[in-house]
Structures are given as C-alpha cells and as structure tokens.
Amino acid sequence: MTAVAPPGQAGVPQPRTPQTGTSQPPAGPEARQATQRRRRPRAAGTPAILRLLLIALTAGSVAWGVVGAWAVSQHASAADQVVTAIEPLSLDAQQMYRSLSDADVTATTSFLAGPPEPLGVRQHFEADIARAAADLAALRNSRAVAGSSPTAARIDAALAAISASLPVYTGYVTQAKTYSSLGYPLTGGSFMQVASEEMHLHLLPAARSVYAQVNAALAAESAQATGLPWIVVAVGLALAVGIALVRTQRWLRRRTHRTVNYGLLTATLAVAISAIWMVTAFAIARSDFEQGLGHGSSPAEALAQAGISAQQARGDEVLNLISRSGSTSFQQDFTAMRTRIGPGPGSLLDTAGASSPAGTSARAVAAAGHDASAWYAVASRVFKLDLASNYAAETQLVIGTGPGSSSRGFTRLESDIGRAIGADQIVFHQHATAGRGAFANLEAAVIVAALLMAAGAAWGLSRRLAEYR
Amino acid sequence: MQIRRVASDCRTLLTASVIVALTLLAGCTTRGSSGTQAGVPAAAAGIGAGDRSGPGPGHIPSRPAQTAVSLSETGSTLLYPLFGDWASAYHHQFPNVSFTTAATGSGTGIAEASAGTADIGASDAFLSSGNLVANPGLLNIPLAIAAQQVNYNLPGLGPGVHVRLNGAVLAQIYRGQITTWNDRAIAKLNPGVSLPGIKIVPLHRAESSGDTFLFSSYLSTDDPLWNSTIGYGTTVAWPHAARARAEEGNDGMLAGCTAIPGCIAYIGISYLSQALKAGLGEAELQNAAGQFTLPAGPSLRAAVASFVPATPANETISMVNGPARTGYPIVNYEYAIVASRQRSAAKARDVKAFLHWAITAGNSARYLDRVRFEPLPAAVSSLADAQIARIR
Numbered sequence: 104m105t106a107v108a109p110p111g112q113a114g115v116p117q118p119r120t121p122q123t124g125t126s127q128p129p130a131g132p133e134a135r136q137a138t139q140r141r142r143r144p145r146a147a148g149t150p151a152i153l154r155l156l157l158i159a160l161t162a163g164s165v166a167w168g169v170v171g172a173w174a175v176s177q178h179a180s181a182a183d184q185v186v187t188a189i190e191p192l193s194l195d196a197q198q199m200y201r202s203l204s205d206a207d208v209t210a211t212t213s214f215l216a217g218p219p220e221p222l223g224v225r226q227h228f229e230a231d232i233a234r235a236a237a238d239l240a241a242l243r244n245s246r247a248v249a250g251s252s253p254t255a256a257r258i259d260a261a262l263a264a265i266s267a268s269l270p271v272y273t274g275y276v277t278q279a280k281t282y283s284s285l286g287y288p289l290t291g292g293s294f295m296q297v298a299s300e301e302m303h304l305h306l307l308p309a310a311r312s313v314y315a316q317v318n319a320a321l322a323a324e325s326a327q328a329t330g331l332p333w334i335v336v337a338v339g340l341a342l343a344v345g346i347a348l349v350r351t352q353r354w355l356r357r358r359t360h361r362t363v364n365y366g367l368l369t370a371t372l373a374v375a376i377s378a379i380w381m382v383t384a385f386a387i388a389r390s391d392f393e394q395g396l397g398h399g400s401s402p403a404e405a406l407a408q409a410g411i412s413a414q415q416a417r418g419d420e421v422l423n424l425i426s427r428s429g430s431t432s433f434q435q436d437f438t439a440m441r442t443r444i445g446p447g448p449g450s451l452l453d454t455a456g457a458s459s460p461a462g463t464s465a466r467a468v469a470a471a472g473h474d475a476s477a478w479y480a481v482a483s484r485v486f487k488l489d490l491a492s493n494y495a496a497e498t499q500l501v502i503g504t505g506p507g508s509s510s511r512g513f514t515r516l517e518s519d520i521g522r523a524i525g526a527d528q529i530v531f532h533q534h535a536t537a538g539r540g541a542f543a544n545l546e547a548a549v550i551v552a553a554l555l556m557a558a559g560a561a562w563g564l565s566r567r568l569a570e571y572r
Numbered sequence: 573m574q575i576r577r578v579a580s581d582c583r584t585l586l587t588a589s590v591i592v593a594l595t596l597l598a599g600c601t602t603r604g605s606s607g608t609q610a611g612v613p614a615a616a617a618g619i620g621a622g623d624r625s626g627p628g629p630g631h632i633p634s635r636p637a638q639t640a641v642s643l644s645e646t647g648s649t650l651l652y653p654l655f656g657d658w659a660s661a662y663h664h665q666f667p668n669v670s671f672t673t674a675a676t677g678s679g680t681g682i683a684e685a686s687a688g689t690a691d692i693g694a695s696d697a698f699l700s701s702g703n704l705v706a707n708p709g710l711l712n713i714p715l716a717i718a719a720q721q722v723n724y725n726l727p728g729l730g731p732g733v734h735v736r737l738n739g740a741v742l743a744q745i746y747r748g749q750i751t752t753w754n755d756r757a758i759a760k761l762n763p764g765v766s767l768p769g770i771k772i773v774p775l776h777r778a779e780s781s782g783d784t785f786l787f788s789s790y791l792s793t794d795d796p797l798w799n800s801t802i803g804y805g806t807t808v809a810w811p812h813a814a815r816a817r818a819e820e821g822n823d824g825m826l827a828g829c830t831a832i833p834g835c836i837a838y839i840g841i842s843y844l845s846q847a848l849k850a851g852l853g854e855a856e857l858q859n860a861a862g863q864f865t866l867p868a869g870p871s872l873r874a875a876v877a878s879f880v881p882a883t884p885a886n887e888t889i890s891m892v893n894g895p896a897r898t899g900y901p902i903v904n905y906e907y908a909i910v911a912s913r914q915r916s917a918a919k920a921r922d923v924k925a926f927l928h929w930a931i932t933a934g935n936s937a938r939y940l941d942r943v944r945f946e947p948l949p950a951a952v953s954s955l956a957d958a959q960i961a962r963i964r
Binding site for chain 2: 275278285286287288289290292293294296297299300303304415419422423426427428429430432433435436491492493494495498
C-alpha cells in the first residue's frame with residue numbers, strides 16, 4: 104500500500120499521448136492551453152480505459168480458460184475414445200472376421216478328412232464359433248461408434264445380418280456332419296458347400312464390412328484427437344490475450360513509470376506457459392497417433408486382409424476337393440488370392456512389410472512371405488493332382504499334416520500373420536496410449552492458468568485504478 | 573457439463589462426416605458383395621394381369637410381356653430334348669416369345685449364364701461353391717427330377733429280366749477285378765438268373781461329365797476302396813480294366829454299348845427309352861437300404877422325398893444313395909442356372925415367367941414322360957419359386 108502514489112504525481116497523466124508514446128509536448132502558451140484542454144478528458148478517461156482493460160483482460164482470460172479447456176477436453180476425449188473404446192472394438196471386429204473365416208476352413212477340412220471328427224478339431228471349430236458369437240455380442244452392445252451416425256447404421260445392419268446368418272451357417276455344418284456320419288457323404292458334402300457359401304456370400308462380407316467401418320471410425324477418431332481447427336482457435340485466442348497483456352503492461356509502464364506490474368506479469372507468464380504446454384502436447388499426440396496408425400494400425404489391417412485371403416485360398420483348396428465339379432473356378436480364385444496376399448509388388452504382405460516397425464513385426468512379415476511362397480508351391484502340386492483326377496494323393500496333400508503338406512504350409516503362414524498382427528497392435532496401442540497421455544493434466548493446467556490470469560489482471564489493474572479514487 | 577455436451581455433439585457431427593467420407597472411399601475398394609436378401613422391388617415385374625405374389629417380397633409374373641420376347645437356353649444334353657418341347661409349347665402358348673436352345677454341355681451352360689451370353693444355362697449339377705464365390709449372383713433352380721441308369725448289352729437274357737448290381741460290384745467291374753458276367757459276385761446278387769460267361773466291357777465317359785460325377789459318387793458311397801483310391805468327380809482317374817473303353821457323350825455311350833455285346837454303361841435317364849429300344853438291358857441298382865430298384869417314377873420320387881425336408885434354400889443338394897427304402901440310388905435335380913440380376917426389368921420378367929411356367933405347366937407328364945423325368949415335389953417347387961422371385 105505504501106507504494107501507492109498520490110494522484111497528481113505518478114498517477115497524473117504525463118504530457119504524452121499513450122497512442123503514439125513518442126510525440127513531444129508542444130511548446131508555447133497556446134500549445135499548453137491546447138494540451139490542457141486535451142488533458143482534462145484524458146485525466147477522466149484513464150480510469151475508464153483501465154476499467155475497460157480490466158474487464159477485457161479478465162474476460163479474455165476466462166475465454167482462454169473456457170476455449171482452451173474445451174479444445175483440450177475434445178482432443179483428450181477423442182484420444183481416450185480411441186484407446187478405450189474403438190481400438191478394442193476394432194480388435195473385436197477383426198477377431199470376429201478371422202474366427203468366422205477360420206471356422207469355415209476348420210469345418211471343411213475336417214469334413215474332407217471324414218468321420219469320425221477328431222475331438223480337437225470339433226473343439227477348434229466350436230471355439231471359433233463361440234469367439235465369433237462373443238465378438239458379435241460385444242460389437243452389438245457397444246455404443247462406441249456414435250449411435251445415430253450412418254456408420255453406426257451400417258455397422259448395425261451388418262451385425263444384424265451376421266446374427267441372422269450365423270445359426271443358418273452352423274445349421275448347415277451340422278447337417279453336413281450328420282449326413283456324413285450317417286453314411287451319406289455326398290449329401291453331407293453338398294451341405295458343406297452350402298454352409299461354405301453361406302459363409303462366403305453372407306457372413307464374411309458382413310464381417311468385412313463391420314471391420315472396415317470400425318476401422319474407418321478408428322481413423323476418424325484418431326484424426327479428431329489431433330485434428331487442427333479447435334487447437335488453432337484456442338492457440339489464436341491465447342496469442343491474442345498474451346499480446347493484449349504485453350501491450351497493456353507497456354502502456355501502463357509509460358503511463359505510470361512503474362516498471363513491473365506483478366499481476367499482469369503473472370497473467371502473461373500463465374498464458375505463455377499454458378499455451379506452449381498445449382502446443383507441445385498437441386504436437387506429441389499428433390506424432391504419436393500418426394506413428395500408431397502408420398506403423399501399427401495400417402500394417403495390422405493389411406495383414407488381417409492377408410490372413411482372410413489366405414483362409415479363402417485354403418478354402419479353395421479344400422472345397423475344390425469336396426465339390427470336384429470339374430470347374431477351374433477354385434483354382435482361379437486361389438491364384439487371385441495368392442496375388443493379393445503376396446509376396447510381390449503391391450501385395451498385402453509387401454504393403455504390411457513396408458510399414459511394419461522393425462523388430463518382431465517385420466521379422467514375422469518376412470517369415471510370412473517365405474512361408475506363403477512355400478505353401479503356394481505345395482498348392483500348385485495340389486491343383487496338378489486335381490487336374491489328373493488323382494483325388495487320393497490330392498486329399499493326402501491337402502489334409503495331411505506332415506512336413507510338406509498344404510495344411511502345414513497354411514498353418515505356418517497363418518501363425519506368422521497372427522504374430523505380426525499382434526506385434527502391430529501393440530505398436531498401435533503404445534502410441535495411442537502415449538498420445539492420450541500427452542493431454543494428461545493439460546485441461547486442469549489451462550483452467551488454473553486462466554484463473555491465475557484473470558486474478559493477476561484484475562489485481563494488477565485494480566491497483567492502478569485505485570490510484571484514481 | 574454443458575460445454576462437454578456441446579463438445580460431444582460437435583465431435584459426433586465431425587466424426588460422422590469424416591467417417592462418411594472414409595466409408596465412401598472404402599466402398600470403392602471392397603470386393604463386390606452380393607445382395608443377400610430377397611429384397612426384390614415389385615416394380616421389376618408383376619405388372620401384367622393375373623400376376624400373383626411369389627413367396628417373399630418378389631413377384632412372379634404368370635405370363636411374359638406382350639411385346640416380342642426372345643429367350644436363349646444352352647447347356648445340358650440331358651435337358652436339351654425337354655427344353656425343345658418346352659420351347660415349342662411355350663411359343664405356342666405365347667407366340668410373341670421366341671426361344672433358342674442348344675445342347676452344349678452343363679459346363680458351357682453355367683459359363684454362358686454367368687457371362688450373361690445366355691438367359692438360362694441348363695445343368696445336370698448344382699453350381700460349385702467356386703462358381704458361386706466367383707459369381708455370387710447366380711442361382712441354381714431345379715426344373716425336374718432326373719436319374720441315371722446302368723445299361724448293359726446281354727442279348728441272351730430273357731425279357732423282363734433285370735440284372736441286379738450294386739456300387740461295390742460295379743466298382744470291382746470298373747477296377748477290372750470282375751471281368752465276366754457270370755462272376756460269382758454278380759451271380760450272388762442275381763440268384764436264379766442264368767448269366768452268360770461273356771467278357772464285361774466297361775464304358776466310361778471320355779470327357780468331363782456330370783454323369784461321371786453321379787456314377788462315381790454312387791461307387792464311392794458304396795465301396796470304401798473306390799472312395800479312397802479313385803473317388804468321385806466330373807472326371808476320375810479310371811483304374812486300368814482290360815476291356816474298358818471311353819466314349820463321348822451319352823450318344824457315344826449308347827452307340828458303343830449297342831455295338832459291343834457284354835458292355836456295361838452308365839447313361840442319363842432321358843436316353844432310357846432309346847436304350848431299351850436298342851435292345852439294351854436296364855440294371856436294378858441296390859440302394860443304401862439294401863433294396864434293388866429300377867429307375868421309374870415311384871422309385872425316383874421316393875428317393876427325392878427323403879431329402880425334401882432338408883433341402884436348403886438355394887436347393888443345392890446331392891441325393892446320391894440316399895436313405896429312402898424304396899428309392900432309386902442315382903437321382904439328381906436338373907437345374908436352370910440363372911443370373912439373379914438380369915440386364916433389364918423386361919428380361920427379368922420374361923425369364924421369371926418362363927421358369928415359373930417350366931416348374932408348373934412344364935412339369936406335367938405331357939413333357940416329362942418322354943425323357944422319363946419326374947415332376948418336382950411341391951415343397952421343392954416352392955423353394956424354386958422363392959428363388960425365381962429373387963430374379964430382377
């Protein structure tokens with residue numbers, strides 16, 4: 104309180120206009136008179152300006168608090184949504200897709216081997232169906248993808264189609280096994296084909312659609328977590344408030360000859376720190392999510408597609424042997440799947456390899472390429488035997504489990520792909536979690552900073568204002 | 573709280589719009605998936621008088637359009653004579669409909685129907701899953717019940733005598749293990765029949781054939797050794813049998829068997845009348861219940877009846893050597909292979925009207941008796957109509 108200067112001394116407006124700050128006082132009596140005429144309203148105007156500044160800066164601080172905290176909460180909740188809701192959903196969707204496809208391969212292979220079905224194979228099939236059903240239930244119960252969006256509607260439609268189709272599929276598989284075990288293997292075989300058609304024409308396309316939609320939601324939510332517009336608005340506001348604070352301090356310094364206004368200085372530091380914190384957190388989160396998507400989610404997606412294509416190719420081998428229609432459509436489809444899977448330019452394995460992070464994932468992708476080529480070599484022998492109608496040798500090569508068999512080749516490829524997907528998912532999860540972590544405490548920090556700013560500005564300016572009373 | 577709610581609303585909007593854009597992009601790259609439901613718009617058909625509602629949302633017109641209509645059929649040689657009769661009768665009833673039919677083989681029928689170069693592909697077999705995965709829009713619609721008989725050339729046998737055979741004995745004949753007609757294994761099945769001591773000449777098809785598929789299926793279900801070594805298929809690796817001969821088509825089988833005493837051949841039932849006229853014998857085949865049956869109306873209907881309740885919606889079912897006590901063992905449906913998505917609503921209407929006619933009016937004895945086919949059971953007709961209703 105002792106520092107408060109009496110009016111007319113330091114508090115008295117100096118003979119300088121605050122607007123220009125550099126104009127010299129005019130000399131001569133007329134000029135002095137003119138200056139005094141101008142002084143009177145100015146003397147009355149300074150408290151008004153101070154009051155205005157107080158209101159403006161306090162309001163600006165509160166606005167920064169609201170907009171900044173809002174922007175942070177937006178990004179943080181999108182990041183949280185990615186990590187806690189959509190990423191698990193995407194895993195469910197992928198697992199459902201792969202479980203269904205695996206169930207088909209398991210059922211057809213075991214059918215081809217003929218009754219009695221080994222217990223382990225039956226359990227494998229049942230586990231696939233149970234997992235698919237559990238994932239289906241999890242997906243149906245989840246509201247992670249906004250309930251009223253077109254994506255959600257499409258997901259719901261596809262899930263409803265799967266719900267309707269799954270019992271039809273298992274019904275046909277049961278029919279196939281029943282007829283086969285009763286001694287009508289041909290009828291059983293035709294039911295196995297119908298079951299597989301139900302899988303390939305209805306279930307898998309719907310599961311693929313769910314997976315694609317959920318992945319699109321994942322990418323969109325990740326983009327939302329690090330999207331630009333709100334952060335730009337918030338930082339722009341911080342910049343405006345910061346500039347206003349600095350200019351006010353400069354103006355006050357010239358007006359009052361006080362070098363430091365601690366209130367305003369605190370406010371300036373608070374806005375600077377909170378804004379820099381926000382920009383840094385945002386940059387870190389953005390880089391984390393980009394890394395996660397680029398080196399985790401996108402290779403995992405390519406690998407999931409490769410896995411499904413491998414299952415379809417395996418299905419081609421097996422169903423060709425069950426149907427024996429003389430049509431080359433299965434072989435053609437196998438060739439198409441083989442090109443799609445790779446290795447080879449533009450293939451799924453090459454795409455996944457290019458974006459897989461070094462380490463477990465890259466090693467598994469390389470192994471998958473190796474094992475795929477080995478499997479294709481066996482498959483081309485399979486189709487040669489088929490052409491020669493040597494079904495006995497063909498069956499042995501397709502369902503036998505020894506070294507050099509197609510089963511072995513396919514299983515190895517499958518497990519490589521599974522390992523690579525697992526590694527990529529860990530990469531995505533780590534990056535997404537780190538990205539979410541970048542926003543930790545930021546919302547609170549922005550609010551605290553805003554309160555500090557408002558208090559500092561109010562205190563700093565009200566002290567000056569008090570000098571006019 | 574208020575702010576959070578507003579934030580979440582905005583985010584919903586934003587996320588939704590981004591997802592829509594991504595989804596549209598993704599839609600361009602996903603493999604074409606089929607429309608799986610029978611959601612057929614009524615506008616495609618069902619505009620003429622006397623239309624009736626088919627099962628499900630689709631309609632089946634009872635007559636073709638009034639304007640000039642041309643329909644094309646190609647495929648199975650077994651169905652060819654029947655299609656000829658159907659075509660002229662349909663043209664007689666609806667003079668504006670002109671029909672072209674061609675006997676090109678089931679494989680060609682499937683290929684042309686899936687390529688859209690023929691309206692109807694005629695096939696002795698249902699589509700393979702491979703065909704369907706490659707072309708999910710194809711339907712296989714049963715038109716009639718057919719069968720396959722085993723003919724032989726044994727001139728000395730008395731009239732009305734039918735040699736009894738089963739899959740296991742036929743397998744031994746085609747493996748070259750049974751070489752003469754009076755072999756003990758055959759005699760055991762035919763007590764009281766004086767079998768000649770002449771050599772057996774087993775005929776099989778030279779080309780890929782649905783007939784070979786059916787015959788080798790019967791052998792596979794009845795003979796485990798055949799199943800594990802040769803198996804079934806449209807072509808099989810015929811084991812070495814001393815006098816075995818390969819013939820092209822049912823015509824070739826018929827001509828070959830007529831020319832060679834002691835021969836045995838598997839031939840489609842629409843050739844049965846010709847075979848009998850040529851003096852060939854017709855075997856009684858043993859079914860899974862142990863009964864010996866001839867391919868005739870009741871035994872064909874009985875064989876199919878046991879599978880009717882289990883018939884899946886797409887009517888893909890193999891009925892070889894089924895459980896019916898009095899059923900004939902080698903029976904099958906003859907199929908029309910049709911694209912569910914036709915070039916135009918008018919074409920869809922005409923195809924639907926004809927197919928419905930074929931499984932109703934066309935299933936009468938007037939048409940089927942000449943080729944010894946049997947009409948579809950009512951439940952199978954209903955399933956066929958449900959499939960026809962899906963065409964648009």
